[in-house]
Amino acid sequence: MNIKKFTLTLLTVGITMSPFTLQAKEHPNLILTKPGVERMRDNLGQVPLFDTTLSSVKQEVDAEIAMGIDTPIPKDFSGGYTHQRHKQNFFVAQKAGVLYQVLNDEKYAKYIRDMLFQYEAMYKDLPLHPQERSYSRGKLFWQCLNDSNWLVYMSQAYDAIYDYLSAEERETLETNLFRPFADFISLENPQFFNRVHNHSTWGIAAVGMIGLVMNDEELIQRALYGIEDDGLEVGGKDNDGGTIKVEGQRKGFFANLEEPFSPDGYYTEGPYYQRYAMYPFLIFALAMDNSRPDLKVLQHKDNVLLKGVNALLNLSDADGEFFPINDAQKGMSYYKSSLVSAVDLAYFYGDKNPQLLSVVEKQGEVLLQESGLQAAIDVRDGKAEPFIKQSVNLSDGVNGKQGGIGVLRQGDEDMTLVFKYAAQGLSHGHYDKLSFSMYEKGEEVLQDYGLARFVNIEQKGGGNYLKENKTWAKTTIAHNTLSINQKKHFNGDYDIASQHHSELFTFDAEREDIKVVSATEENAYPGTLMHRTMAMIANDNFEKPFVLDIMRVESDKKNQYDFPFYYFGQVLDMNFKYDTPTSLNPLGDDNGYQHLYVEGKGDAADHNTQFSWLSNGKYYTITSITNSEDEVFFTRIGANDPEFNLRRDPAIMLRRNDTQDTLFVSVVEPHGSYSRVSESSQNSKSSITDLSVVLDSEAYTGIKITDVKGTEQVFIISNEDASKNAKHSVKIDGEKYSWTGPYLYQ
Amino acid sequence: MNIKKFTLTLLTVGITMSPFTLQAKEHPNLILTKPGVERMRDNLGQVPLFDTTLSSVKQEVDAEIAMGIDTPIPKDFSGGYTHQRHKQNFFVAQKAGVLYQVLNDEKYAKYIRDMLFQYEAMYKDLPLHPQERSYSRGKLFWQCLNDSNWLVYMSQAYDAIYDYLSAEERETLETNLFRPFADFISLENPQFFNRVHNHSTWGIAAVGMIGLVMNDEELIQRALYGIEDDGLEVGGKDNDGGTIKVEGQRKGFFANLEEPFSPDGYYTEGPYYQRYAMYPFLIFALAMDNSRPDLKVLQHKDNVLLKGVNALLNLSDADGEFFPINDAQKGMSYYKSSLVSAVDLAYFYGDKNPQLLSVVEKQGEVLLQESGLQAAIDVRDGKAEPFIKQSVNLSDGVNGKQGGIGVLRQGDEDMTLVFKYAAQGLSHGHYDKLSFSMYEKGEEVLQDYGLARFVNIEQKGGGNYLKENKTWAKTTIAHNTLSINQKKHFNGDYDIASQHHSELFTFDAEREDIKVVSATEENAYPGTLMHRTMAMIANDNFEKPFVLDIMRVESDKKNQYDFPFYYFGQVLDMNFKYDTPTSLNPLGDDNGYQHLYVEGKGDAADHNTQFSWLSNGKYYTITSITNSEDEVFFTRIGANDPEFNLRRDPAIMLRRNDTQDTLFVSVVEPHGSYSRVSESSQNSKSSITDLSVVLDSEAYTGIKITDVKGTEQVFIISNEDASKNAKHSVKIDGEKYSWTGPYLYQ
Known part of the structure; x- marks a missing residue:
């Protein structure tokens, strides 16, 4: 030619x-x-x-x-x-x-x-x-x-x-x-x-x-x-x-x-x-x-x-x-x-x-x-410079208008939070609106399970997706987010889920001491609005950056709410009573619940429920605001898994029954370390003595964190107005708080 | 002064x-x-x-x-x-x-x-x-x-x-x-x-x-x-x-x-x-x-x-x-x-x-x-030389006459086997005569559980020994060795156990292709003689060194024998049928059995039972000689552990019921690799097509391993005469095998 x-x-x-x-x-x-x-x-x-x-x-x-x-x-x-x-x-x-x-x-x-x-x-x-x-x-x-x-x-x-x-x-x-x-x-x-x-x-x-x-x-x-x-x-x-x-x-x-x-x-x-x-x-x-x-x-x-x-x-x-x-x-x-x-x-x-x-x-x-x-x-020729990963908000959708992924980072990736408020993500999407995962350097602190598949491993279903990908990995309860009435978001209907996405409320990574991402979801459970705000805070009274997690729910009826945290490692300590069964049974019948064994069940503490664990030589504590009618479950993945396709990973889960509007507030707090060589244990206890809701109205939700030194931090989110320029002023216990923008932190 | x-x-x-x-x-x-x-x-x-x-x-x-x-x-x-x-x-x-x-x-x-x-x-x-x-x-x-x-x-x-x-x-x-x-x-x-x-x-x-x-x-x-x-x-x-x-x-x-x-x-x-x-x-x-x-x-x-x-x-x-x-x-x-x-x-x-x-x-x-x-x-000044760890046999006891620890190694610690045939070891001793653990480089392949204690971690029992150290970690079933009638060795009696020790039969690390350790124990279960021989073999038809494990039992009565392997990672494949229960129940009531959940139970395959798993990006297969009346259990540690003091680690366990003299023969075979980055799976299947007992008498036990290329390896141990100079000769299927010393491998 x-x-x-x-x-x-x-x-x-x-x-x-x-x-x-x-x-x-x-x-x-x-x-x-x-x-x-x-x-x-x-x-x-x-x-x-x-x-x-x-x-x-x-x-x-x-x-x-x-x-x-x-x-x-x-x-x-x-x-x-x-x-x-x-x-x-x-x-x-x-x-x-x-x-x-x-x-x-x-x-x-x-x-x-x-x-x-x-x-x-x-x-x-x-x-x-x-x-x-x-x-x-x-x-x-x-x-x-x-x-x-x-x-x-x-x-x-x-x-x-x-x-x-x-x-x-x-x-x-x-x-x-x-x-x-x-x-x-x-x-x-x-x-x-x-x-x-x-x-x-x-x-x-x-x-x-x-x-x-x-x-x-x-x-x-x-x-x-x-x-x-x-x-x-x-x-x-x-x-x-x-x-x-x-x-x-x-x-x-x-x-x-x-x-x-x-x-x-x-x-x-x-x-x-x-x-x-x-x-x-x-x-x-x-x-x-x-x-x-x-x-x-x-x-x-x-x-x-x-x-x-x-x-x-x-x-x-x-x-x-x-x-x-x-x-x-x-x-x-x-x-x-x-x-x-x-x-x-x-x-x-x-x-x-x-x-x-x-x-x-x-x-x-x-x-x-x-x-x-x-x-x-x-x-x-020596031109390389360090690749510094900052906090970043990445929009989803052809025009960037279908939610997104917010990544909050403190230090040199010392702590990273990944917050998902995206669109469904085509056929590989999971039903986990407003879910999050958390990393300390390269280690998972709170995990996203990922898929149920052993890619290219012939013995495991020809290397293809396993049926547990649908029955477990894609479900809502498999993720660190809110499950209501033991159902999946969008009831697990792909066509409906594909029509919706969460909405960004605010993302702010300008300040050194606090990075914030906040988003809402109103379609996952029709009639229910979920508004989750996550902040990663670096504070001098805390050894490491921690995460403040506020999930605010408004519903048109009473529901059962399940709120899990998929941690790794070994249980250390808690401030509530619980029972452990001799026989393990599944938590539920479907929607992923059938894959969770209940290893323990207890009544949450009145006011603050604390749970600590040890993973990879580091300590972690979750402090949650609870009431004494809340339940706490120790769960472990692996029920109804006849081919051993799932990892036996644990979670701690809060359950709130028969409640309409509600608020889940938690602090996930990494701290301390343990060396198996020196056998020395450092800072193994939480620095938090109190976590309180100091304000909750349609307009504002305010949280106070008190630490062991008696110092108080206050975080207030404006629930309705995310404008960067809006001026707000509230009075709490006689003290006046004024700020501009979607949130206050001090 | x-x-x-x-x-x-x-x-x-x-x-x-x-x-x-x-x-x-x-x-x-x-x-x-x-x-x-x-x-x-x-x-x-x-x-x-x-x-x-x-x-x-x-x-x-x-x-x-x-x-x-x-x-x-x-x-x-x-x-x-x-x-x-x-x-x-x-x-x-x-x-x-x-x-x-x-x-x-x-x-x-x-x-x-x-x-x-x-x-x-x-x-x-x-x-x-x-x-x-x-x-x-x-x-x-x-x-x-x-x-x-x-x-x-x-x-x-x-x-x-x-x-x-x-x-x-x-x-x-x-x-x-x-x-x-x-x-x-x-x-x-x-x-x-x-x-x-x-x-x-x-x-x-x-x-x-x-x-x-x-x-x-x-x-x-x-x-x-x-x-x-x-x-x-x-x-x-x-x-x-x-x-x-x-x-x-x-x-x-x-x-x-x-x-x-x-x-x-x-x-x-x-x-x-x-x-x-x-x-x-x-x-x-x-x-x-x-x-x-x-x-x-x-x-x-x-x-x-x-x-x-x-x-x-x-x-x-x-x-x-x-x-x-x-x-x-x-x-x-x-x-x-x-x-x-x-x-x-x-x-x-x-x-x-x-x-x-x-x-x-x-x-x-x-x-x-x-x-x-x-x-x-x-x-x-550059005087350092590499510290090369060889296979080594370390005697126990004041005069070196109370059993010992045999360590078999192939390559540059590519594979290591630790075989315990020692004395009780004072108050920190465990009841695990003739037990073993196995390592690939620095990773555990088959584990020894270790202790049940979080040294210096105040939240876990003041950092002291936990009660599960006695009820689990020290028990026989917690180890890769033979448990009989669901009892501990020496019935867990410290004073009796302290009077006894296993006896070395032979240790030989002179050859390049095979390292052997063999020992007997006749006091752990009175009336029963256990003789375990473990060989680490490097063979050209196998990608990595493997372990041949022969446990020979002579008893004065019929017993139930339990033979566990504590692996890590995820189940890949097996050649036998099994059922998985929806509810998990403990395997037994005491002696450590109360801490094991039964996650699955099946009937062993007739002749060879194979089980494969994936751990740390590497494949492993155990091939065992079984009969169709043997049972196979999938167990997991964690039952009756109200304070979550134990790790949720799995095991595969063979059970042989109502049997007097018997022989447990297995090959533990590491092979292949999986990369989560390239997602490529290499050599994920066992190279063994047949494992057979070709001879079993009071005097000799002979094993034949046939690989996928059709090549046969024969290992014969003299059960009675461990002398290095003794000459032996046996006929198997018309073929004559002659050798000097306690074993033949060819």
Whole structure:
């Protein structure tokens, strides 16, 4: 194919070409570019982080080449051999492509060619994958999602050896493998391809990227704008419970880029899936940028992709592990290779933020592309600055108007609170409005359970979502928030939940001594308004920052309220009486309650109920305002779990019966430490002697905290007026408090 | 007191003085010596490890001096303020003494003097400590043990400022504080002082050390040889259940040094208490060495003290944490300050083993004494060599004839097995003959529970032993060994248990591919002989070393056998059917069974029962030879634990009912890994396809392991003849096996 013929082809499909497009015929031109490759070659041996990455990739690929190529007949779920092998193949092929370009060693090109032709020989007659669980079964894998992964990586491998192959070889591969492959995951699976969902993002990137390599404009257009007439009816659910098509559904890359990302770069499914979706977003946007800079895909929606990287990094604890909001496997972190790519790209194509370089340093490897080279050079040249995570409020929703996630931090991530008041988050969303989790450095203090799944572990349900994900992990009672009448928020109805989101009341991280986030939710339980305010306070009379938690409830009827705290570690002490049963029984019958054993039950103390525990060598105390009719439950996850799919984690839960409007006020107070080596116990007791409601009206709620030194702190939130400029004045016990803005703290 | 008077005094009590004794009047002469102090001063600023230790000690002591001295009226258990304060006082005073000597700054001497005079003023009229739990209540603390700690450290502080004080000041302190203090913990508490027990060791060291500083020969003699007529009757128990006086009981330092230490340096209570007891042993022996080198205390019993340090280091996992044999709080490690002293002293006064220097490096601090200086100098000079822990067999008992502890290791502590076939271990002993625990690097694979106590955490029973220590931690079912008819070994009778020990059958760590330990126990259940053989095998067809476990039982009647494995982490997979109850009930009524919930119960598979789990990102499988009448229980600790004193840890347990002679054969097989970052699962399945008994007679037991590649390994143990030279020959399935020694492995 020469340039003339190429131009002609494009003209026949009616595309206006910019001059840049003509250059795109040079290969590689997808992720790697000729000038980028030249720069990498020129710098070999001079940039430590780049060299070590290259060397470790070379070692890995050489070992695979030595083992020989295997493309087994597809059979297994994730975790099984055929799944793992095909997955490994595309990873290694992509890497071999980079090595071929950078090291100019033909053995890598030959390896890719041989593998591609094995796939070509197999693909023509390949039936659907034998595992039938997915709503969109793939061919190499049990779901189109994984087939799409394959194509995203293989496109890069193909691009890298494009010029190494003969025109005839390319023709064979494109006709028998790539084009049918792309059509299969799009035209033949519109229910997979034509959504706004991380699945679709992978499908779109796959189709678009192979389209770019093949210069197949039809595929590129399909990727950018979706399939015009997909023939799908509105409704229908995927095997995770997500709706496949909604009224007025948009489609294609731009829709997937615009809709799930808020203007702040928060991805509505949560950071775990954002991490997964970022790679195809970024890599396809980069490919578009290299081929069609005129479309400014990488800069689309006010740089939302690059903002997304920053949002993602801020949604991690001090160890770089992502907060497990919605479906999320714990432990996923910015050390994941897709984050290595993301951070390098955000650095290079963004504003060269030197703080990103310290993340690059921690990651210890770079993307083998010009961006990774530049990051490694700048790390070498000492340009890195510490990546400081501040308190941050990230809006959710296409316009940033569907709630969000507030993260409060004190010190150098000494204490972090994650507050969720977001939208449902598509099919991976959990029913936990106004829930929170809390971290001390990289350790969980109060946990979000995450998902019920062992990703890629074949023995556990083929590595797929387990049924306990629905019966436990997604439920309301599985989270640190209010459950009413033992029901889930929105009664667990996905369609209804998807129509609503919580509302931010206020977020303020301007002051040193206090950071505040506050939000309301009135749809989770129709007829009931929940207003939760959480403040992280650093006070000289307290060893560590603590959290003040105010949950105010107005309801149109009397209810049963359950208010759990999922702690870790061992019970130390409490100020209330309780009984422990000899036999353990479940707390309830459904909505997650069936998974909780009651290990103890007591009557709350009159006025203040205190509970202390020890975890990871640190002490914690929750002090709650209670009345003597409140009940306290010691619960533990694990009932009705016949396959041992759930962790046996404990909680302490307050229950208030037969109450209409009410107020749950607690302080979660980290303090002290215990060393198993020195066996010395420091500051093992709470510094709080009294926690009181000093004011509660429709307009204001005021709390007083008295510490062991007798010092008092007062916090008053305006329940109705969140304006920053509104002036307030109240009298409590004869003393006048005046302030401006939504709250007072003194 | 002048030299003449001193000599005269000694003569009157009939002691023959060596010329060295006369020098002993110079101060400091206890742990520090004048020449040693000179060396430390001369090297200031030149030895990094010494300098950083000195600087951090100075910072700590300066901060304490700035806070002022507090000697509160004794009131609390350990963990409470008065306990912590007095404890902190003696630690800081000792350190201040060193600083005074090394830095020659009088503020440290003044600080000690002031503190001592506050104690002097208080002590005269001090009643017994108000807490009444101890069999030997102290005055400053709730037990004489802690009072003795105080005196061991304060003796050093006093010695350091001896010359700073006026003769009159010394007279006052000795008359009103030190001598009465020493008499109180010895003469007034013979039930504490006159035993063979770690308590007594502290008491003895305390009395001996203050005696050395005061040149009070009566105290020195009392320390070395005990109280002649203690007036105690035989029998009587302390508050931990230990016997206070046995028939023919020896006493004093030499008895305490000789009896609990085996010739290999193993201390019969186990490494946790050895760590605790080592400090007073060593520090007093060193003091004796400085004052009375003629008595060769430091070299007593063929250098058993220095051997003890080596034994202790070998009884730690790859992270330096001690194996929790008997009563032991997990996490205690060679980073403990008493081990810093011990390692430095063992290095300096031993044979300057350069491997100890790598432990010194890890510890990151040194003893502020000549030995620590020398270790720091030699570390600085690059003399450190890696401390390689090999497989080791440590005998128990005064003559090394009362069983022992076998530790099998493969690789660089890649896998470690700890096998206990020891004596009871005094009052801190557990009823777990032939039990084992297993480690992969520093992680527990199959655990020994350790103790039920939160040392120094006031909220948990004043930091003392909890009742669950007796009802759970000490029981047989709490350990990875055989429980018969739901009874404890020796029926849990301490006096009977103390008369017996298991017998080593063979220990062999000569081969690279297999390490073997084997022992018998015939007294734990009268009429029943248990013979357990454990082998750690490294085989090319297996990714990691695995453990072959053969427990052979001969009994005079039919029994119920319970055989648990206390694993960690999450259940993955099994090859047998089981039911899980909705309500959890205890497994039994007593002997520890009342603390186990039954989370599931199934029928073992016919022939091989397999169970896999995932822990710390690693996979493990136990394959056991079973018959279809065996039962399998999933248990979890935590029943009948009203104060939440126990950890909720799981076990898988085999039960064989109504059986006389029998054989439990299992392979514990670590394999593969799972990364939560890459989400890749490697080698998650067992490599074993068959585990069979190929021979079982009175003379031999033979096991065959077949792996997925079809390769067979055969292990045959001679059940009767452990001789290294005996020749054996057997025929199995027509094939002849011949070997020399107690076992065959091929």
